[in-house]
Amino acid sequence: MKTTLSERLLSLIFPHKCFLCRSESVPADVWLCDRCLSELPLTSGALCRRCGKAPEDCVCKEDSPGFDGAAVPLFYTDAVARGIGSFKYQGKRYYAPFLAELMAQSVRETYGDMQFSAITYVPLHPAKLRRRGYCQTRLLADELSALLGIPVESGFLRHTGKGGAQMEQKGPEARKENARLSFAIRKDTKLQGRIFLLVDDVLTTGATAGRCAGLMRQKGAQAVYLAAAATTCYRHRIQ
Ligand SMILES: [Zn+2]
Numbered sequence: 001m002k003t004t005l006s007e008r009l010l011s012l013i014f015p016h017k018c019f020l021c022r023s024e025s026v027p028a029d030v031w032l033c034d035r036c037l038s039e040l041p042l043t044s045g046a047l048c049r050r051c052g053k054a055p056e057d058c059v060c061k062e063d064s065p066g067f068d069g070a071a072v073p074l075f076y077t078d079a080v081a082r083g084i085g086s087f088k089y090q091g092k093r094y095y096a097p098f099l100a101e102l103m104a105q106s107v108r109e110t111y112g113d114m115q116f117s118a119i120t121y122v123p124l125h126p127a128k129l130r131r132r133g134y135c136q137t138r139l140l141a142d143e144l145s146a147l148l149g150i151p152v153e154s155g156f157l158r159h160t161g162k163g164g165a166q167m168e169q170k171g172p173e174a175r176k177e178n179a180r181l182s183f184a185i186r187k188d189t190k191l192q193g194r195i196f197l198l199v200d201d202v203l204t205t206g207a208t209a210g211r212c213a214g215l216m217r218q219k220g221a222q223a224v225y226l227a228a229a230a231t232t233c234y235r236h237r238i239q
């Protein structure tokens, strides 16, 4: 579903739905109703700074996550999953500035004054892009770029259109193999010595971000740090 310019303008004027309960309407520049304000499941510095997982889910001892660090503001609870679902699948593009604001804060807290060369994002399956009319990770990257003053560079990572939906893969090995099939990098890409902030929406096993970071390293990137909106957590039962 494509959002037209007039729809976008209307969404700026008229109330939004609360990101968490989605039953309460809130003013256009607010994202949570009074009842949900204190319910936002912030990670608040509790994650492993390398893999972006809660301490009990950290996998760094067994396996390197494939990226150099992760900054993630939210746990992927049921309510957050529904909010991100409506952002991704139901045309609720107006959640992009809200999520990006939380991500920018998390990036500043996690990475301090790290000098990023550029922001890039995990590309969307081409058929999904045609169907939805927008790429949610690109929306987040554009908002983050404005908030952090770092340019967006894209077009070198591409979705091959192969592989199945990452969410439907069972277990870390299947997800790694699916990520390998799904993502590629353009041959003439030159990223020598550059430090990137890679944007994704949800961090699950890290297979997607790890694959994209690995491809960027092959083309000379010095480091690739992840910024995602939410991270799955065993405690919250969404895997
Ligand atoms: Zn609410």
Ligand SMILES: [Zn+2]
Pocket (backbone or CB within 6 Å): 048, 049, 050, 051, 052, 053, 058, 059, 060, 061
């Ligand atoms: Zn870890």
